[in-house]
Amino acid sequence: MVDPNFRGRRLRGSPAIRRLVRETAVSPRRLVLPLFIGPGSGRRDPVPSMPGVFRTSVDEVARDVAEAEAAGLGGVILFGIPEGKDAEGSEAWTEDGVVQRALRVLRPEVSELALITDVCLCAYTSHGQCGIIEHGRVANEPTVERLARIAVSHAAAGADIVAPSDMMDGRVRAVREALDRSGFPETPIMSYAVKYASAFYGPFRDAADSAPGSGDRKGYQMDPANAEEALREAEADLAEGADIILVKPAQGYLDIVRRVKERTGAPVAAYQVSGEYSAVMAAIKQGWLDEGAMREMIVSIRRAGADIIITYWAREFARWAG
Ligand code: PBG
Secondary structure: OOOOOOOHHHHHOOHHHHHHHOOOOOOHHHEEEEEEEEOOOOOEEEOOOOOOOEEEEHHHHHHHHHHHHHOOOOEEEEEEOOOOOEOOOHHHOOOOOHHHHHHHHHOOOOOOOEEEEEEOOOOOEOOOOOOEEEOOEEEHHHHHHHHHHHHHHHHHHOOOEEEEOOOOOOHHHHHHHHHHHOOOOOOOEEEEEEEEOOHHHHHHHHHOOOOOOOOOOOOOOEOOOOOHHHHHHHHHHHHHOOOEEEEEOOHHHHHHHHHHHHHHOOOEEEEOOHHHHHHHHHHHHHOOOOOHHHHHHHHHHHHOOOOEEEOOOHHHHHHHHO
């Protein structure tokens, strides 16, 4: 029964009162900024489908990370675009790969924020799939073995957290065992445990040059129609040794963020992906929406229960929130 005298508007009557009763605040320390690192030097190439996002060379990335740290962000997540690709994606784990080199440059520079790395093969393989192809299919076991190698190479170069994003089975256990064996038992795994086969990754695939040459990723990424399966994926990854569970995309999947959080109690990250970002940026450019739309999306992701939010808009949000 609702109190007949209930007057909800009393608590909305002035900015001071609204501020006092506001339930959700997003501290900049919860935000993680994705950065794309490519070959060459002196490069800062705009990504056409992602206004405000650049692909930089290793020598340029320190500037972005310094800015992220100054803005009080919690972390950056690094994506590499290699010099050359092959069927195996072998540049993903070489010591002089773009991400490994960037980590060695950045490691001594940063103190506060976390250096996170995306662990996947899709930007490194000539066919653009997230794994090794055998008999026309992405083969699970050979892929997992490569992923473990990539994760170790990132930890060795100075990553604080590794984030496998491939959706192969058993890869969290394999990455955990490889890290432990190689002297990195303290390096946490942020698992993209719940990654949907989403149409919202389009602009990212431009940025990372990682669109599959043919076919799609529905053989390993999840069906957007499924929620119970998301809970099983999250629990399986935790059992294998994941420390943080990531849900991706964010906006259409806030129910999943909430359910994973409630079910597991583990730290949950949500990734506001390229398509979510670009759609709103395009509307802002047109004058159809204003920046409040992006702020609202980010606050909503936190309200749904995400502890960590990966967003291309992290610096802008931090500037506003700070
Ligand atoms: C790599 C990966 C993808 C994203 C993050 N890691 C893309 C994909 O599966 O194609 C998407 C991020 C975004 O869209 O912003 N496997």
